[in-house]
Amino acid sequence: MVKSHMNRMTGGNGMLYPIIGFALCVAFIYMSFGDLWIDLHGETKLSFVERNGTQFMVDGKPFYINGWNSYWLMDHGVDESSRSRISAMLQAGAKMGLTVCRTWAFNDGGYNALQISPGRFDERVFRSLDNVIAEARKHGIRLILSLVNNLQAYGGKTQYVQWAWEEGVGLSASNDSFFYDPSILGYFKNYVKC
Numbered sequence: 599m600v601k602s603h604m605n606r607m608t609g610g611n612g613m614l615y616p617i618i619g620f621a622l623c624v625a626f627i628y629m630s631f632g633d634l635w636i637d638l639h640g641e642t643k644l645s646f647v648e649r650n651g652t653q654f655m656v657d658g659k660p661f662y663i664n665g666w667n668s669y670w671l672m673d674h675g676v677d678e679s680s681r682s683r684i685s686a687m688l689q690a691g692a693k694m695g696l697t698v699c700r701t702w703a704f705n706d707g708g709y710n711a712l713q714i715s716p717g718r719f720d721e722r723v724f725r726s727l728d729n730v731i732a733e734a735r736k737h738g739i740r741l742i743l744s745l746v747n748n749l750q751a752y753g754g755k756t757q758y759v760q761w762a763w764e765e766g767v768g769l770s771a772s773n774d775s776f777f778y779d780p781s782i783l784g785y786f787k788n789y790v791k792c
């Protein structure tokens with residue numbers, strides 16, 4: 599398809615192929631490593647937090663968490679109309695000298711679900727999560743990304759148990775079966791992998 603289209607464009611002139619090929623290659627590299635490019639031009643670099651014994655460490659130095667909980671960031675970022683709240687919240691946190699925010703990287707089953715049903719995801723919500731991560735970095739905020747809820751809100755444990763029950767693979771209707779039912783553990787491991 600692409601080739602015959604280009605043939606028409608170039609009238610069969612072979613010289614243009616290497617040029618077009620090179621341009622596509624540059625575009626691809628730019629799109630793949632655009633983030634690194636920004637890094638080289640002075641945006642905040644945030645290393646991952648590590649641990650030594652009971653001490654959190656960043657870049658070899660002790661790190662003390664001073665943060666807050668805004669579980670709703672990804673959810674509010676899905677709709678254009680409420681997206682600006684994410685940046686406003688992170689900016690407010692940064693202004694108060696906070697450096698870490700705990701937020702939800704899950705939303706199972708319900709409204710604006712990231713995981714619609716086991717192993718099925720909504721790309722719009724993934725994009726919103728990407729945006730949350732990018733915004734956090736812009737404001738120099740590290741994130742604790744929670745992957746499941748012990749409570750019912752945003753799905754969590756209860757939703758996993760219900761999925762397994764509905765599909766007839768659940769061993770029990772008890773919410774605590776999240777912790778031992780092999781089918782449910784499978785769902786959750788699959789989610790973490792994705």
Ligand SMILES: *[C@@H]1O[C@H](CO)[C@@H](O)[C@H](O)[C@H]1NC(C)=O
Nearest residue numbers: 649650651652653655658659
């Ligand atoms: C971890 O902590 C121990 C005890 O304080 C120290 O001796 C060691 O050098 C530390 N390791 C790193 C990688 O910082």
Ligand SMILES: *[C@@H]1O[C@H](CO)[C@@H](O)[C@H](O)[C@H]1NC(C)=O
Nearest residue numbers: 749750756759771772773774
């Ligand atoms: C599981 O938890 C939900 C939410 O707290 C509750 O409504 C439901 O009754 C619980 N299921 C069982 C079997 O206890």
